[in-house]
Amino acid sequence: MRPRSWPSWVGAALAIGWLAGGCVTPTTPAPPPPDRAVQIRAIVIAWLDCDECVDGELAAVVKVGDAAVPSLAAALREGLAPGRLEGLRRHLEESYTRLGDKSAKSRASKDVYVQRYTDNLLALHQVRAAIALSSIGGPDARRALEDAQNAPYRDDVKQSIKAALARLAKP
Amino acid sequence: MWIRRRFLLALSLVILFASLLVEPTVGRAQPPPTKHLFCLQDLPRAVLLGPIPVGCESIDCCPGCPARAAIDWRIRLAADAVEAMVLEFEGLPADARGRLTIEGEGRWLDERRLEILPGMTLVRGFPRALGGRSPVAVARVSRMRSGLDLVRDADRPLEFSVEQFVGRVRVNESRSRYWLVNCVRPPVGPASQDVVRLDNNTSGDNGIVLLDARRSAGCVNDEVLRGSGNVSIGNALSNGVCRSEVVVFSNHHAVQVLPNVTTWTDAAGDLLPVPLVAPWSTPVVIRVLVSPFTTSGGTGKGDIAQDDVDRANDLYGTMNCGLALQPTIIDATGNPNAPGLLTRMCSQAASLRTQIGFDPGKINVYYIADVKRDDAPDQSVRGATCGMVLSSTDPNEWNTILVSTLYEDPETLAHELGHAFTLAHTNANPDFTSKNIMWGSGANRTYFTEGQCFRVNVNSESALNKNGVRTGPTRSCPDGTTSDECPALSLDVTPNN
Numbered sequence: 001m002r003p004r005s006w007p008s009w010v011g012a013a014l015a016i017g018w019l020a021g022g023c024v025t026p027t028t029p030a031p032p033p034p035d036r037a038v039q040i041r042a043i044v045i046a047w048l049d050c051d052e053c054v055d056g057e058l059a060a061v062v063k064v065g066d067a068a069v070p071s072l073a074a075a076l077r078e079g080l081a082p083g084r085l086e087g088l089r090r091h092l093e094e095s096y097t098r099l100g101d102k103s104a105k106s107r108a109s110k111d112v113y114v115q116r117y118t119d120n121l122l123a124l125h126q127v128r129a130a131i132a133l134s135s136i137g138g139p140d141a142r143r144a145l146e147d148a149q150n151a152p153y154r155d156d157v158k159q160s161i162k163a164a165l166a167r168l169a170k171p
Numbered sequence: 172m173w174i175r176r177r178f179l180l181a182l183s184l185v186i187l188f189a190s191l192l193v194e195p196t197v198g199r200a201q202p203p204p205t206k207h208l209f210c211l212q213d214l215p216r217a218v219l220l221g222p223i224p225v226g227c228e229s230i231d232c233c234p235g236c237p238a239r240a241a242i243d244w245r246i247r248l249a250a251d252a253v254e255a256m257v258l259e260f261e262g263l264p265a266d267a268r269g270r271l272t273i274e275g276e277g278r279w280l281d282e283r284r285l286e287i288l289p290g291m292t293l294v295r296g297f298p299r300a301l302g303g304r305s306p307v308a309v310a311r312v313s314r315m316r317s318g319l320d321l322v323r324d325a326d327r328p329l330e331f332s333v334e335q336f337v338g339r340v341r342v343n344e345s346r347s348r349y350w351l352v353n354c355v356r357p358p359v360g361p362a363s364q365d366v367v368r369l370d371n372n373t374s375g376d377n378g379i380v381l382l383d384a385r386r387s388a389g390c391v392n393d394e395v396l397r398g399s400g401n402v403s404i405g406n407a408l409s410n411g412v413c414r415s416e417v418v419v420f421s422n423h424h425a426v427q428v429l430p431n432v433t434t435w436t437d438a439a440g441d442l443l444p445v446p447l448v449a450p451w452s453t454p455v456v457i458r459v460l461v462s463p464f465t466t467s468g469g470t471g472k473g474d475i476a477q478d479d480v481d482r483a484n485d486l487y488g489t490m491n492c493g494l495a496l497q498p499t500i501i502d503a504t505g506n507p508n509a510p511g512l513l514t515r516m517c518s519q520a521a522s523l524r525t526q527i528g529f530d531p532g533k534i535n536v537y538y539i540a541d542v543k544r545d546d547a548p549d550q551s552v553r554g555a556t557c558g559m560v561l562s563s564t565d566p567n568e569w570n571t572i573l574v575s576t577l578y579e580d581p582e583t584l585a586h587e588l589g590h591a592f593t594l595a596h597t598n599a600n601p602d603f604t605s606k607n608i609m610w611g612s613g614a615n616r617t618y619f620t621e622g623q624c625f626r627v628n629v630n631s632e633s634a635l636n637k638n639g640v641r642t643g644p645t646r647s648c649p650d651g652t653t654s655d656e657c658p659a660l661s662l663d664v665t666p667n668n
Contacts, residue, residue: 090224
């Protein structure tokens with residue numbers, strides 16, 4: 001018995017369908033494989049968090065390129081992840097509890113202490129996200145910065161977004 | 172001939188295969204995979220890991236992560252000495268808990284406590300967003316193996332990890348990896364052991380003794396023993412060809428380094444008294460340029476500087492580094508030059524020294540608004556130790572630290588001081604986690620190791636020695652050097668007290 005073969009028009013139809021499908025496929029890149037996604041997260045977080053940033057953190061993010069843009073845009077737009085925020089809050093509450101004399105005249109309340117450092121970290125992430133977006137460039141990075149222009153950020157963050165857009169405007 | 176060769180080959184394969192089958196992966200005597208030592212006696216009272224927040228590390232979880240997919244926890248416990256651990260949840264709503272499914276070695280003990288047995292446990296279905304604060308879990312040992320033998324069960328690994336996944340992507344992870352050690356040698360009779368006696372330990376610190384000596388089996392290096400008064404060490408023999416040194420770390424005292432100990436004889440019953448003294452009183456002059464200096468609500472930048480010093484003192488004290496910062500916090504907000512110096516980088520720090528003030532031979536810290544990178548002036552950093560940033564040999568640069576009031580965290584000052592005490596970043600060292608104070612992009616940082624505290628004290632380039640704060644033996648122990656003279660940077664003994 002001869003092996004069953006498909007009529008030739010089926011192959012042609014499939015080829016046309018595949019080409020047509022390709023034409024309407026959105027430009028959103030496919031998500032990276034799991035291991036790469038974990039790497040990208042670590043690279044982005046290392047840049048957002050770094051103290052002196054002397055270990056090539058920004059260069060590593062720029063090397064990731066477009067794949068880092070969604071995470072950076074989300075960090076600029078939405079700030080800290082809820083789980084991260086909770087970890088930070090508990091850490092700050094614990095470190096406050098361990099401080100010396102709580103009755104010291106100029107000691108802030110626990111809430112003020114927690115808020116102060118939370119605000120600093122949030123602003124640091126946003127400033128760093130803006131810098132990385134302008135360093136990577138491209139339409140998605142530009143859109144993220146433009147969308148953030150009028151949001152109610154801290155003054156230093158606003159200045160940073162403005163500077164990032166100015167850098168993008170340079171040829 | 173070839174038949175014999177084939178027979179030998181087959182035989183060796185059988186032996187190899189059999190050895191793989193009978194060799195346990197956990198529990199056999201093996202060299203420590205980590206220098207993080209956990210005193211077996213203290214295991215049941217300690218929090219091993221936590222708090223572990225339910226949720227992703229980054230706001231989008233991962234590039235391409237589906238928006239509403241649930242989070243699964245993959246929990247791994249590998250330990251011979253531990254029969255069970257408990258994860259105690261806070262803030263996990265009952266309906267959310269009811270939707271979780273468990274596979275493997277775990278079961279709910281009650282509404283909040285999940286028991287984990289050695290092996291792998293998978294908990295599926297944590298919600299990505301609950302509204303309000305994220306739930307957290309704290310991990311404790313709940314049951315030691317029955318018939319635990321402190322000698323037999325020491326020198327074993329203990330690994331516990333929680334990895335959080337969205338689909339196949341790991342979106343957060345928490346790990347602890349320890350080597351269990353028997354830190355206490357109870358005396359079995361008079362004069363049956365040698366003793367290191369910790370004198371003046373009025374605070375009752377649970378001291379850590381690092382011992383280099385000769386034992387019947389040969390030279391030992393950095394053997395860990397603990398106690399608060401008479402610390403029994405077994406029988407250390409006369410030195411012979413072995414190095415003999417005792418180092419004592421404790422919460423409320425200076426690190427004691429006793430090289431060339433000649434106390435030990437071949438007979439048991441030798442006594443080495445170690446007088447503990449107050450931590451090294453370390454002057455730090457802090458000049459605050461950013462207004463307001465102080466407010467009744469504690470939000471002034473001078474108030475914040477005081478909080479940071481208190482945090483640094485807590486860390487350097489409780490982590491056994493044996494120093495106490497003595498701050499002088501100066502209000503420089505009224506200095507007419509201050510408004511022009513609020514944004515600086517290290518190469519511009521001379522202007523701070525000359526126009527704001529500088530105390531030679533002491534660590535000088537400037538609280539300014541924004542600290543910039545020298546090689547990328549558009550980038551802000553939390554802080555900088557100028558000697559390190561500029562790779563300088565000028566002692567004034569090493570005594571100059573900049574802190575950004577805009578972006579600092581509670582550990583920024585402690586981190587920058589660590590650089591002044593010769594410590595480098597630990598990111599590249601697999602034995603460290605992002606919780607280490609010297610991690611260069613750390614968050615929620617909480618610890619120094621004894622290996623780091625040792626270097627803070629003995630390195631001749633440390634500000635403690637260069638500024639004449641400390642007296643005592645010095646040596647050169649770069650972070651990357653481990654030798655008889657220099658314990659591993661990652662050598663860490665838990666708990667700290």
